């Protein structure tokens with residue numbers, strides 16, 4: 001029976017759609033009857049089923065279809081071997097629905113873009129080489145926004161990734177793209193990520209590392225980047241590196257962001273009990289193993305033995321220049337923040353962790369020189385402590401001044417952000433600079449009311465709507481009897497709001 005030759009990296013869905021075009025068939029159901037011997041087969045883009053029947057009718061190799069023309073390879077390396085085999089079986093069979101569940105849809109490992117996407121430059125090249133375009137797999141991965149070959153942003157077509165008309169196959173065509181769109185170059189991070197995920201798609205290994213091997217692999221990664229303290233992994237150190245590599249907007253758009261260290265990242269570096277998505281793996285690899293081929297990483301994980309007890313205390317030898325650089329950074333941080341603890345709280349955690357692992361003796365001596373005697377406060381140098389703390393307060397103020405979502409930045413709120421806040425509060429009479437700062441910058445009730453109103457007005461402006469005064473007051477939780485004169489005059493200045 002006729003079936004078109006599949007192109008490199010083409011989705012099976014795409015070839016079936018082309019088959020209908022080549023045969024000039026109007027009816028989608030007629031096509032299904034012909035290819036699968038069954039009209040109830042769904043037009044699934046990522047993890048289709050009934051592939052054995054299709055293979056028998058067309059002379060194709062079913063397993064080769066699964067490996068090279070579906071999104072199966074995006075899930076296979078990350079689920080245990082047994083489940084991988086079951087998933088493959090469900091895709092080959094006619095009567096085993098639930099491929100999505102086996103791939104991890106119930107745990108939200110399977111996420112997909114809203115629409116089928118494509119690269120306009122690839123479309124042009126395909127027209128020249130093959131005389132027709134087709135849907136490539138590497139464009140249809142959640143989180144991938146760039147073409148790994150041309151480095152331009154992908155375009156959304158008008159075809160939904162999962163459709164209401166479940167039996168329709170739409171062949172790729174420039175007519176399905178929005179008209180007049182320009183080719184836009186993607187940023188480097190997006191291109192690297194697209195390339196990494198395309199490598200996972202192309203990886204041909206038949207073996208999946210089990211949870212234990214993935215656990216070992218991530219422990220090794222944590223050691224390499226200095227985020228280990230004995231058996232403990234400091235996921236916050238790794239989170240900082242991730243944020244340096246991927247933009248906040250992108251992390252939010254893909255459900256990977258959290259204030260503080262995201263729980264998924266902490267879980268990835270603990271003992272694995274569940275599978276993680278290819279995107280979660282890939283963002284970490286892109287940050288901690290930049291430039292390493294995804295296939296090599298999966299292969300490494302397959303063979304990752306548990307560490308011998310005690311081996312985690314053997315750091316990888318560091319270069320002298322590297323040690324000098326880290327020492328200088330840490331000395332600067334100590335100077336700026338007064339104590340080792342304050343330096344760690346103020347962005348020095350990664351440097352601290354690295355030195356702790358590679359240059360601990362020096363670190364202990366350097367910190368001791370800065371250490372304040374404990375317990376007997378007569379020996380405390382209050383003046384230098386005051387200076388260090390007020391510097392902390394200024395940077396806390398700077399970092400939080402534009403964040404409209406925060407609770408009232410009261411005197412207490414500022415104090416709570418400091419290390420040893422109870423002790424600072426207790427000794428405020430010996431800390432004149434801190435006192436002056438708090439008197440001047442702690443937010444009054446009136447200022448807080450103005451901030452809440454500002455936030456609500458911003459939201460209105462962004463949504464293009466206009467709220468009445470009573471609506472704003474209700475949204476901001478402003479009681480009529482408690483409105484301060486400051487908030488009152490703010491409302492008057494923005495035009496009374498009615």
Ligand SMILES: [Zn+2]
Pocket residue numbers: 119120121122123147148149150151
């Ligand atoms: Zn392209």
